[in-house]
Amino acid sequence: MSDKDVAGHSGARSHMDGAFEPSPQRGPKPPSQVQGHFSDENPEMVQFVDADGNRLETNETNAPYAQIVEDMTSEDARVIYRDLVLIRRIDAEGFALQRQGELGLWPSLFGQEAAQVGAGRALREQDYAFPGYREHGVAWTRGVPPENLLGMFRGVNHGGWDSNANNFHLYTIVIGNQMLHAVGYAMGISLDGDVGTGDPHRDGAVMAFTGDGGTSQGDFNEALVFAAVSQAPCVFFIQNNQWAISEPNEKQFIIPPYQRARGFGFPGVLVDGNDPLATYAVAKDALDKARAGQGPTLIEAYTYRMGAHTTSDDPTKYRSDAEVEIWKEKDPIQRMRGFMTERGHAEPEFFDAVDAEADEIAARVRKACQEMPDPELATMFDHQYTDPHPIVDTERGEFVAYHAGFAEEGGQ
Ligand SMILES: Cc1ncc(C[n+]2csc(CCOP(=O)(O)OP(=O)(O)O)c2C)c(N)n1
Numbered sequence: 001m002s003d004k005d006v007a008g009h010s011g012a013r014s015h016m017d018g019a020f021e022p023s024p025q026r027g028p029k030p031p032s033q034v035q036g037h038f039s040d041e042n043p044e045m046v047q048f049v050d051a052d053g054n055r056l057e058t059n060e061t062n063a064p065y066a067q068i069v070e071d072m073t074s075e076d077a078r079v080i081y082r083d084l085v086l087i088r089r090i091d092a093e094g095f096a097l098q099r100q101g102e103l104g105l106w107p108s109l110f111g112q113e114a115a116q117v118g119a120g121r122a123l124r125e126q127d128y129a130f131p132g133y134r135e136h137g138v139a140w141t142r143g144v145p146p147e148n149l150l151g152m153f154r155g156v157n158h159g160g161w162d163s164n165a166n167n168f169h170l171y172t173i174v175i176g177n178q179m180l181h182a183v184g185y186a187m188g189i190s191l192d193g194d195v196g197t198g199d200p201h202r203d204g205a206v207m208a209f210t211g212d213g214g215t216s217q218g219d220f221n222e223a224l225v226f227a228a229v230s231q232a233p234c235v236f237f238i239q240n241n242q243w244a245i246s247e248p249n250e251k252q253f254i255i256p257p258y259q260r261a262r263g264f265g266f267p268g269v270l271v272d273g274n275d276p277l278a279t280y281a282v283a284k285d286a287l288d289k290a291r292a293g294q295g296p297t298l299i300e301a302y303t304y305r306m307g308a309h310t311t312s313d314d315p316t317k318y319r320s321d322a323e324v325e326i327w328k329e330k331d332p333i334q335r336m337r338g339f340m341t342e343r344g345h346a347e348p349e350f351f352d353a354v355d356a357e358a359d360e361i362a363a364r365v366r367k368a369c370q371e372m373p374d375p376e377l378a379t380m381f382d383h384q385y386t387d388p389h390p391i392v393d394t395e396r397g398e399f400v401a402y403h404a405g406f407a408e409e410g411g412q
């Protein structure tokens with residue numbers, strides 16, 4: 001496949017330019033490539049609204065996606081705004097519940113709402129999402145009840161939901177592992193003939209989510225090779241929140257993820273991950289191409305993790321408050337609200353009603369979480385295999401007998 005083929009296949013030629021040019025300096029950090037990336041001034045980044053919600057001019061970079069944004073209705077904008085506000089509120093409850101001892105852990109999505117909601121709303125019902133552990137916003141758009149997420153982090157279930165109920169796979173804590181699952185599933189869709197038929201209810205695609213840190217994993221790179229050679233209908237959605245726990249981007253890669261896609265043989269697109277219109281448009285474009293049989297795309301959503309890595313982390317040990325302050329100005333909810341107000345997509349009453357709904361949902365999920373009963377401990381042996389397994393049966397028996405011994409001693 002020539003460079004030309006790859007660029008033509010993307011339909012978004014401008015993002016590929018220069019990706020194969022040799023680094024001007026050999027060494028650990030070619031400044032010309034890295035510096036442009038670690039800034040939202042990068043001209044290769046797709047954006048539609050600025051930090052105040054003003055619609056940006058159409059330019060060479062966003063032009064391939066402009067029609068998708070123009071086609072969005074007031075109702076589409078309201079759906080996205082409501083998602084952003086409600087999932088931020090649910091996320092805040094998750095954090096508070098962990099601090100109150102109701103959850104074992106909570107990985108916050110704070111700051112990444114636009115990346116997740118834009119990607120999630122671009123998925124069709126028959127598409128399948130493979131998340132990491134922070135994709136609460138994608139889960140929400142797929143219809144996974146937030147109570148199920150809380151149950152998982154409370155440790156009262158082993159996964160939290162039926163993947164096939166919403167085509168939303170279980171959370172994967174092993175970094176990058178879900179990339180392989182996603183590509184395998186996408187190859188399956190192709191083998192079933194559910195790609196490129198032209199039937200909008202039949203053609204399917206997969207979206208695989210990981211973070212900037214995930215791009216260093218072997219599983220991630222293996223998955224991209226497989227996706228490329230099989231032209232799998234898979235969109236890799238990288239949320240570059242600039243940190244892998246305490247590791248900043250500059251310790252993770254020299255060539256940013258969106259430029260690396262080209263080396264695997266398919267297009268990569270950089271999008272402003274705090275701009276919900278841009279994330280939606282870029283994700284929709286890539287998914288449409290995947291469903292049509294045009295193969296994979298990698299999307300790098302440039303965003304920022306506003307909170308700690310998880311509730312077990314203290315980011316003040318490794319990053320400055322000044323950096324966090326800069327990103328507060330790029331808040332996705334303010335940006336969407338500004339855009340909607342300017343365009344007349346909603347009146348103040350709409351925004352008030354969403355805030356009231358957020359209060360109701362927060363109270364609902366908090367109560368549900370506090371009232372979740374502890375499961376029978378032996379249920380951890382269920383669902384290990386589809387059919388009964390003698391080793392698991394033996395282990396279950398030993399476990400039950402062991403605990404029964406405490407009861408005999410007067411314990412629990
Ligand atoms: C295979 C593997 N190695 C290490 C870890 C420990 N670990 C948990 S989260 C994380 C960082 C992931 O960073 P990133 O992919 O950027 O995702 P983010 O947490 O920023 O959303 C690491 C190294 C793990 N869970 N799995």
Ligand SMILES: [Mg+2]
Nearest residue numbers: 211212243244
């Ligand atoms: Mg990260």
